Amino acid sequence: MHAFLSLLGLLALGASSEGGTAHAAVEAQRCATCHEDEVESFQKSHHRKAWSMKDAVAANSCASCHGDPMEHLKSEGDVPMPLKLTGKGVDVAKASESCLKCHSTESSLSFWGAGKHGKNDVSCMSCHTLHGKAAVKPKAEACFTCHKDVKHDAQKLSHHPILEGKVSCSDCHNPHGTLNHGMLKAESVNQLCTKCHTDKRGPFLWEHAPVEENCMSCHDSHGSRNQKLLVEKTPNLCQTCHEVSHAKSPVGAAGGFHNVAGTPVNQFKDKLVARSCLNCHSKIHGSFAPHSGLATGNSGKYFLR
């Protein structure tokens, strides 16, 4: 195959005898002698297609990204290319710089400098492939390579459909950087969550304080062992704040979560069964039910209806 390609390269050189096009063809052909798969996959890339409109040389010149190949060629591969873009030992700053030469003016990259990835020397090639049809590696897998704890969370029983391919990390985070904490795509957590969960954005008549300020007080968006992505199981999650409301809980009498002191917990006699506090306070994100001093048991104020 290599011999065939070399022959083809010579034919190509002969077919176009002047200008950069010939030079580019020779260069790519020579690269393919050793890097056949890489050159072939590059042909399928958006880079090659886009550059072909403006600069046919660049479209077929490995040097566009990898630098001047002369020393590499002279040494028959012993001297590495000036710019290594992938694998161990990459100079991340230089590698990303080569991309930003063209891409820095894209709106999605306008806050690259403020993003954590830029500051933490994450190279563009950690997530993107310069060659091949797909410009981005499989989304969640690319992120999970580094964010292993998040990968673990995403596989817990309660999770967003990330692994199912219906939600991607980039739905919530801009990996190229934002001016917000966590590279979130909104100025606050709540503004972000309610982009999809629009039924939770209110405005509600009866507001629940932590709901209005930060969804993450109760939910772990990456995944949880608890129902509804809760950071902790009910009733404990609620109880850590609402000691006064159910003062006898959990070791109280009939009103408690566990009503028989010193005996095994019986969830049916307690308020532990099913969704616990949420069995009654189901409108925890907000309510429009009226409030009556005579009928507080069904009040919107307490998120009951």
Place this chain on the structure above:
Amino acid sequence: MRTKSFWSLGILLLTSGPAWAEAEYSADANLGLRLTRGEEESARFMEYRDLTTGVISGADFDYFNAGTHAAGSVRNVGRDDQSYLLSGGRYYQYRYRLGYDFLPHNLSFGSRTFYTAGVGTGEISYPTGTEGTGFAPSPNIIDSNVRDVQGWRSVEYSLQRKKLFGGLEVSLDSPFFLNVTANRTTLEGIRPSLTTGGIYSRSGGLPTSIFFEFPEPVDQGTTTVEVEGGYKSGTIYASATGELSKFATELRFLTFRNPFATGGGVDLRDKYSLSPDSDLKRLSLQTTVYRLPLDSTLQLKGSTENITNSIVLEKTLSMSDEEHNEDTNTINTVTLNRDVFEGDLSHKNASAVWSARPLSPLTMELYYRYLIRENHNTEILYDGDARNPRHAYRKNNGGAELGYKLPARTKLRSGYDYAAVVRRERIDGIATFDKTLFAELKNSYFDLVGAKVKYSYLRRTSEFGNAAASGLTALTRRFDVTDQRRNAVKASVDVTPLRDLDLGVGYTWRRSVYDKTVIGLLDAVADEWNFDVTYRWPETVQVTAFADVEKADRRGFHRTGSGVPSDAESGNTYNWQDTWKDRNYRYGVIVQVPVIEQTLDLTTSYAQEYADGVVDFLAPGSTSATTPPRDIFNMGDYRKNILQAKLTYQVTRALGASLGALWERLRSDDIQYNNYVNNGLAASNGRNQFLLTGAYKDNRYSATTAYLTVSYRF
């Protein structure tokens, strides 16, 4: 088009110039059959996917011709998780994107409800059977059709989200650009909901601690349009974005026949409030200025967002006042100062980040963010006293970061962050002040090793307004706004000791101490290890093994009864504490075998996920101590096993086939759902009565699915 010689042909075409005008295209399609057993057992198995028995299909295509490109994909045609995407454009000129995505959310299968009429609509009811006398909470008054579970109907709790979206980005190879996106998302289906059984506005003593579950209809839609226009060059980027979003629901209330409101010959229809309609408007301006002195960049953003709605308020949630007046009790309606609630929430933000590289090895960053949530909701007074809270807050956040490149490809970063949040309506947390320090060291001196370690420390102080309150209120601190000291460490090492061997270890540790808390969450500590190792035998087998181990403990202190002990500051006088211990494990192995190179590939994997929850009760003090209940050893325990195998066979360059199989098993041991019953009316004391439908109890399944697909490349 897909041969290895394609590129060579490309070069030939390149050199011949005009031949570039020829189109490049490729397409492939696959069709197959899926067989599944056991899927009816649990919605968990198919929570976000459709793995039912039937035909499966998909297709992709790519097209390119003289700068114009297009691509499309179709997945799972006709299934609940089907998706369609078309994208394309002309390089440097414009791009477009159009898609339709279906996302199922199966919540619970096999549930049963006594509501046999109108399920899925805005009014649910059940036929009258034999009705007892008296009033709730006596379980004897409940209608026979409600008491008899055998007569209940089945209901599947499932939601279907459908998103139709599109976008267009136009730049026309100029510094100016215009981006337009729009989407319409609908959410339909039935989800489980619960409420108390008490009769709204009934005078006299109300039944408490009784509740029932019912199928809540969901029929919502959100339409969003966003437009961004701006200018970009090598020295400046600037744009303005506007967004309009409208959320509308077909139902404002669910009307239901209340099983606990019977008696005295009266059936009462109650209502349950659903999500309100709302309109969102948003405007933002953002700019980045590059190439400033000290090799610096300035990034600025400002935004304002406003959400509004207008809701006519209810004075009672009972539907049949007149009918109910025949009862010996009377309906009470509330008095309101206004009949209409005008919701009006705003978020306003300003952010600025200045990042510089004054010296080659030195980077620095200064930032400031301001966020204010304004709440101009209508103030409503119920019966002249109860007032709706209108939560608002203001947040100032600023900080600085320094990064320095040390010898041996080592980088040190350190920073300080300050955040102050001032709240309205939260006397338990009028304000919080966070000071955070962090330092991070990263090294990649050896090509074979990459290591990183980060330490951060948060000190949160708060302004607590309940110190002079009566009872336990003065002692109870809420974890989201109270004083806190948090230490955290995060480290990772990735090693490639051999060319074909990769090792990775990640570790996180975090401990939060709520040092002003007497009653409430006292401390929380969590640590997690993540291991993975991959070995590749040259051109034969690749094996990856992984393990995740996570431990989380949270300790709380509580009081039995509402009285405050005389020596309130001593923890020993309180009655008991609990420690919630969560343990999560996941481990497994993935094996990839190229049986015949580039022709026959086999991938198999096995994983087990295990969660173990314990609640440890203690009564550390003797004074007034109550014997705590026995520890709970099955607080949300579960074990999930996943075994997968996939065989792909490339018969020819065009024709291929895939054979795959998946076996999953979930076993759950959760005290909250063990020994589950639908009808819990037998409580003799009139409390803790319930009628449940079975939602979320089906956390047990064993299911197998296999598929065979044939694909063809054109």
